[in-house]
Amino acid sequence: MPTLTPAATPGEPDPRFAQLQGRVADLLAQARCPHPLGVTAYTPAAFGAEYPALYLRDFTYMAESAPEFIPREHVRAILALLAAHQSPEGLCPERIGNDGEVFYVCHGGRPAADSPLFFAKLARACLRHGGETGWLAELFPALERAFATVPVEAATGLVWIDPAHPHTAYGFTDTIAITGRHLFCSLLRFEAADILAELARRLERREPAARYAAEAARIRASLERLWSPEHALYLAGSVDCRQADVWGSAYAGSIGALDPARHRLVAATLLARRERFLLRGQVRHLLLPEFWQRRVVVAEWTEPGTFQNGPHWATATGWMAEMFERAAPGAGLALLRELAADFEAHGIWECIGPDGYTRVANNLSSACLPYAAWKKLRATADGTSPKP
Secondary structure (H helix, E strand, C coil), X not given: CCXXXXXXXXXXXXXHHHHHHHHHHHHHHHHEEECCCCCEEECCECCCCCCCEEEHHHHHHHHHHCHHHCCHHHHHHHHHHHHHCCCCCCCCCCEEECCCCEECECCCCCECCCHHHHHHHHHHHHHHCCCCCCHHHHHHHHHHHHHCCCCECCCCCCEEECCCCCCCCCHHHCCECCCEEEHHHHHHHHHHHHHHHHHHHHCCCHHHHHHHHHHHHHHHHHHHHHEECCCCEEECXXXXXXXXXXXXXXXXXXXCCCCHHHHHHHHHXXXXXXXXXEECCEEECCCCCCCCCCECCCCHHHCCCECCECCEECCCHXXXXXXXXXXXXXXXXXXXXXXXXXXXXXXXXXXXXXHXXXXXXXXXXXXXXXXXXXXXXXXXXXXXXXXX
């Protein structure tokens, strides 16, 4: 369990941070591979044996988290590839296999709801990477077409997953049947609407800028429909899996979707209940002893205690560190140091569990997202701002 004191004096080198930074650089180099459709692709796990495809959400996390280790032209080429393979209805690919096959559906027979939202996030990551921006005007209509394909509850702007037809919404719970109002994808939609407003302003397009800004504000206000006073956290879904969402509650604070009072309350709740979701610095989706109430994929590898149904993931550790730091300065950095130490001792995995359970070695999101949060917290501690 992390201590509640800073890991290092601001400005001093932090050896654990340096270790993680080196791991991120090495894993990205090993995840890089040529792709038959003419781009340099990145697989979700280094060395490419697992998940042999260019996954939009995983690559977006890499590009957002560690742009210093990914050439800008790689990000730009992948954006163009995704736009070129939008379906006639505007669907954005969820992944493109290493054989060139394009996928829009993950599990459940309907398109993954998060793909258009990560498409917008990847565009912002590319823009923040610097360089020429002439591509933005050409890409913007594709981003708008994709955004319009997300299933939404008309009255609230929240992402809606039909309980009668559950399917993948957020890819890191792609086997779980979270239905009704979907917290995590709604947070991604809040981000995407805000991004589209920002991009429209850069293009000096006032009407879409105002429209997307208003939509982001509407989503933010509607999140209260998923608030659980009983848990002092947000619920994952409003119909199936109406359970306190540890990841989603932390992510809401990380992306600025909460007002200050709610942010403080969620941060304090998570820090107080950390023994119910942390293992060696890695984060469970739900509070112990719960497992998900419904699954899209019913199989041995999705049973309680496996994969997304009970194990602990480093993917969410960075968001949690930001919340811990809000609740008790030093606690977030301590959590990241605990994680980095565990990586050195046991390796980097997609997820881990009690009794030696592990799944997929050298997973990129496990390293990249905590690295991004660490940079952000270091900048705050040093009194500087993260690179825009």
